[in-house]
Amino acid sequence: MTYEYDMYQSRQEGRAEGIAxxxxxxxxxxxxxxxxxxxxxxxxxxxxxxxxxGLPLEEIQKRRTLLAK
Known part of the structure; x- marks a missing residue:
């Protein structure tokens, strides 16, 4: 493999991770x-x-408190 190909593969993998x-x-x-x-x-x-x-009940209660302020 060449250096350019390795760089291309790295960019593609990085792009896929960023999209995810x-x-x-x-x-x-x-x-x-x-x-x-x-x-x-x-x-x-x-x-x-x-x-x-799908959030924990504690997170919902925390958000309710924050929104009430």
Missing amino acids: EGKIEGKTEATLEMVDAMLANPKWTDEDIASIS
């Missing part, structure tokens, strides 16, 4: 936006939100 990380970050951001919207609606209990979002 971006997708995870985007999903996390979307989940938190959904949670914040649900917290603004008194119809949803913290337990409901935790169940739907």
Whole structure:
């Protein structure tokens, strides 16, 4: 293998890792936006939100406290 090919492979691997990380970050951001919207609606209990979002109940309660400030 040549140096150029190795560099190309490294860039491709780095790009793929960056895309994967971006997708995870985007999903996390979307989940938190959904949670914040649900917290603004008194119809949803913290337990409901935790169940739907997949986040721990403690995280939901922490976000509720932060949003109340």
